[in-house]
Structures are given as C-alpha cells and as structure tokens.
Amino acid sequence: MTDSQAAPVGVLIVDDDPLVRAGLAMMLGGAPGLRVLAEAGDGREALTLTDRHSPDVVLMDIRMPVMDGLAATEALRSRARAPEIIVLTTFDADDHVLRALRAGAAGFLLKDTPPDEIVSSVLRVAQGHPVLSSAVTRRLIARVAESDHDRRRAGARSRMALLNSREREVAIAVGQGRSNADIAALLFLSVPTIKTHVSSILAKLDLNNRVQIALLAHDAGLLDDD
Structure with missing residues (x-):
C-alpha cells in the first residue's frame, strides 16, 4: 500500500x-x-x-x-x-x-x-x-511536588538495575532528550543498534514509549548531573 x-x-x-x-x-x-x-x-x-x-x-x-x-x-x-x-x-x-x-x-x-x-x-x-x-x-x-520522592527513586533504581551497562547509557541519553541518531554518534554505534537497545529497554522495563524511559531515568536520579 x-x-x-x-x-x-x-x-x-x-x-x-x-x-x-x-x-x-x-x-x-x-x-x-x-x-x-x-x-x-x-x-x-x-x-x-x-x-x-x-x-x-x-x-x-x-x-x-x-x-x-x-x-x-x-x-x-x-x-x-x-x-x-x-x-x-x-x-x-x-x-x-x-x-x-x-x-x-x-x-x-x-x-x-x-x-x-x-x-x-x-x-x-x-x-x-x-x-x-x-x-x-x-x-x-x-513544578510538581511529589511526596513519595524517596520511595519512587528506590523503585526506579531497582527497575533500572534490570538493564545492562549499554542499555543504561542509552536510557540516560533518551532521558536527556537525544534522538536515536544523536545517541548513536555519542556511543559510536549504529542507529539500528540504538533502536534495538531502546526496544530492549522498553521490553525489560515493561514500558510503552520513550517518555516513560525519560521519566524513569529522572526518578532514578540518573539525570541529576545533566
């Protein structure tokens, strides 16, 4: 079609x-x-x-x-x-x-x-x-105050621990708002490889999209230094 x-x-x-x-x-x-x-x-x-x-x-x-x-x-x-x-x-x-x-x-x-x-x-x-x-x-x-910050951070870090080191790097880059092409250049990998890593992250963490990856990386405190 x-x-x-x-x-x-x-x-x-x-x-x-x-x-x-x-x-x-x-x-x-x-x-x-x-x-x-x-x-x-x-x-x-x-x-x-x-x-x-x-x-x-x-x-x-x-x-x-x-x-x-x-x-x-x-x-x-x-x-x-x-x-x-x-x-x-x-x-x-x-x-x-x-x-x-x-x-x-x-x-x-x-x-x-x-x-x-x-x-x-x-x-x-x-x-x-x-x-x-x-x-x-x-x-x-x-701008949204969250009373369960500590509990959420602990839970997010526990979930992020399911990722291998490369997937973790990709997840952080997604949280920084980088495109697949930008992440590929940053990590010296191909765009198809980055897409595979993103798909693996979504599957391992039972997430639906990149927005949820970014939110989880934030909750885990992985973007605090960015």
Whole structure:
C-alpha cells in the first residue's frame, strides 16, 4: 500500500465539553490523513467506543465525570492493543498529566494549542513518536511536588538495575532528550543498534514509549548531573 493509499489515522475525541469536542472534530475531520471515528463525554464511554472503533489515537481530557481521563488512560494503555493517547489539559504543570505520562500517554497538548500543531501531533503519535520534548518533561516534573520522592527513586533504581551497562547509557541519553541518531554518534554505534537497545529497554522495563524511559531515568536520579 502506498502512502497515498494508506488508511487515515483513526481518532477518538474524549472531553466532557460538547463544544470542545465539536471544535476538535471539525478541526481534525478536515485534516488530510485523519478520520474522527467517534466522540466520548467521559472515560467510561471512551473505553466502550475504543472497543467498538479501535482508534489509533485518543485525545483524552483529564477532568471528566463518571471516569476521569487518568483512569481511562491507565485502563486503555494496559490493553494488549492499546491506542496511543494524547492528554488534553488547560495546565502544563499538573500532577494528573504527569501520572498520565507515567501510565503510558505519548504526550500532552494544551487545549489552546494551534490547530496545525494538534494535527501534526496526532500524526506523529500515530507513527510512534512522543509529542513531548525532554525540556517540557523536566519542567513538568520540576513544578510538581511529589511526596513519595524517596520511595519512587528506590523503585526506579531497582527497575533500572534490570538493564545492562549499554542499555543504561542509552536510557540516560533518551532521558536527556537525544534522538536515536544523536545517541548513536555519542556511543559510536549504529542507529539500528540504538533502536534495538531502546526496544530492549522498553521490553525489560515493561514500558510503552520513550517518555516513560525519560521519566524513569529522572526518578532514578540518573539525570541529576545533566
């Protein structure tokens, strides 16, 4: 199948505000390569519609009645064939956003993000790329106070111990926001080798994406000197 014949990216919009849903549906529905499959007003409805439509990407609001976006994200990302999830929020430093990222969301977007950026973010996530820079991740982490810091650090270090020395180097580089090409140049390895290491890290640590690798490296204190 050629690129011109490729199936459009299926999107599920989840927000309790019908005006927000309508605006997103109009914006995404008119974008090449995207198709809005359905709209949900809460997390529970999102689970039902995901079963029915199998979307590639879910745009997920956090604060909703019945089931909030955090619980829905955790439920969806625990599935064998989980859709990618982009969290929609009005705050760029929110503990709920950080928890959603830890649960496997591929990134977050502010609700006032320009339409073209929302479209490009959905397309990127559908291709397996996170929509969250390392700088934004660290700013988010730095502004969210966590009372269980010591427990989280001990747990993160225990998980990182599952990696061999090379995988650990790659994980730290991912946490520093480096691309595969940058990591390859840094470690004098090929890009395919770095991709293999990243895949191994994700499998060993039971993670979904590079954002989670970066968060775990941060929690383990491996980025403190960077």
